[in-house]
Amino acid sequence: MTKAEIAKAIHERVGLTKKESSQIVESVLSEIRQSLEKGENVKLSGFGHFIVRKKHARRGRNPKTGSDITIGPRSVVTFRASPLLKNKLHEADE
Known part of the structure; x- marks a missing residue:
């Protein structure tokens, strides 16, 4: 589903x-x-x-070259569905 x-x-x-x-959606x-x-x-x-989570720096690998790199610290957003939403989705599957 899009904003429009x-x-x-x-x-x-x-x-x-x-x-x-x-305007309401944008707001x-x-x-x-x-x-x-x-x-x-x-x-x-x-x-x-x-939920905003802070990720620490970690070692990674460049898939093209195979060389080791350091992936810097960053923030990521995760989503956890409420039990009510999970139940509605489960009911829709049945």
């Missing part, structure tokens, strides 16, 4: 204009993005939470 499809769904369900719906995603950039976790009840 989310905005279209909001437009159809809530009755806002397409422009207002797009929500911007808030989530800003929180993650600050290193804060984001929890959406009934959906899941985004």
Whole structure:
């Protein structure tokens, strides 16, 4: 699903204009993005939470040359689905 499809769904369900719906989607995603950039976790009840994890530097290997390299420290975002979402997905598979 794309941002445009989310905005279209909001437009159809809530009755806002397409422009207002797009602005809401952009605003929500911007808030989530800003929180993650600050290193804060984001929890959406009934959906899941985004967790910012710090990864330490580690040794790696260049797949083309086979030479050893050092992969620098970085932050990554992981997502954990809530039990409610997991149950809904499981029910959909049945």
